[in-house]
Amino acid sequence: MEAGTFLPSPPPLSQDLAISTHGLTKQFDRHIAVNDIDLQVAAGEVYGLIGPNGAGKTTLIRMLAAAEEPTTGEIYINGDRLLRDQSNPKLKQRIGYLPDDFPVYEDLTVWDYLDYFSRLYRLREPRRTRRLREVLELVQLTSKRKSLIATLSRGMKQRLSLARTIIHEPILLLLDEPVSGLDPIARMQFREIIKTLQEAGMTILISSHVLSDLAELCTSVGIMELGYLVESAPLAELYRRLSRQKIILSSLGDMDTLAAELKNYPLVQEIERISGKNQIRVDFSGNPEESAMLLRSLVEAGIPLTEFHCTQEDLETIFLKLGHQQVS
Structure with a gap:
């Protein structure tokens, strides 16, 4: 039908x-x-x-x-x-x-x-x-x-x-x-x-x-x-307007080196080491084209990346964030 x-x-x-x-x-x-x-x-x-x-x-x-x-x-x-x-x-x-x-x-x-x-x-x-x-x-x-x-x-x-x-x-x-x-x-x-x-x-x-x-x-x-x-x-x-982009990165090299390199990019915020894993999660305020530029820059800087995964905060995260704003 x-x-x-x-x-x-x-x-x-x-x-x-x-x-x-x-x-x-x-x-x-x-x-x-x-x-x-x-x-x-x-x-x-x-x-x-x-x-x-x-x-x-x-x-x-x-x-x-x-x-x-x-x-x-x-x-x-x-x-x-x-x-x-x-x-x-x-x-x-x-x-x-x-x-x-x-x-x-x-x-x-x-x-x-x-x-x-x-x-x-x-x-x-x-x-x-x-x-x-x-x-x-x-x-x-x-x-x-x-x-x-x-x-x-x-x-x-x-x-x-x-x-x-x-x-x-x-x-x-x-x-x-x-x-x-x-x-x-x-x-x-x-x-x-x-x-x-x-x-x-x-x-x-x-x-x-x-x-x-x-x-x-x-x-x-x-x-x-x-x-x-x-x-x-x-x-x-x-x-x-309200959903931040997050990027998860893994490297074969030293994670401190990766974190130090990420600090050179103004669109990268809140660098966080994921405990128990050889990964770093960052908040990224740029658009998809700018995240692609970040990936290219890290590779050109000699960082041996094994993972570069972009995600966005979901509707539940947005809802909880707005609810917290109303409370505070």
Whole structure:
């Protein structure tokens, strides 16, 4: 099946915003769970929302899904405002929301479960049967269509929950910790489904504590701390601005000689000997072309290098670094 069959049609190729909030705030008694958030997510993006427990991620997602009323502030979904104290039926039709604790009905078969929700969304034949077949194929559960949900693995149940979430062909998907408790293979299967949905034109906002998954999936990332959105930027920009490049070097020669030579280069910072290994790790503030120049210079200086390996700090390191900055 081609990716385009999963959605009615992709959004226009523009920078139209799928999500826009202004001063969004949610207060429970004296506790402010979400504090004055201005969030913008462009149509077609996969936006990752990260932060520690209690940062306000779930409350923010619930407000975007119209499952929680804001205390103050405004929410726009594809340019249309979510109105407080109203049911917003047309806007809800565009949204698919998968909370982190949505129950499945274990005594139903996979097909009957999806058929039940398709009827709630008033899908009519022949579209209803066609849609059920499409989402079952997407989440790789076609062979399980007659199986009782009680017999499915945790990963299968989570993929079934995703199928239920997209049965009505929403254009915005809100996922709250969808891979929590899944094993690596199940997480990989879930990631591939998310990639397919993005390719079909869907906008996806996903929260997760598995930052390696978000780094692979997301085009942009938002970081929440104590109810505030402390960072929101394209992932590539975050890496460029906050991720330091590290180089690991090994040599057949004396490591003190290598360290002394490295000190001649202003882009080399924080030279560190790796204990138990004949290696040095340095922070390097240059670009890839400048790291290539460093390698050439070391070879020309007669350093018998056996390893010159460049890496960048990952999303988890960036998150921990930003969290430390907020604390201090």
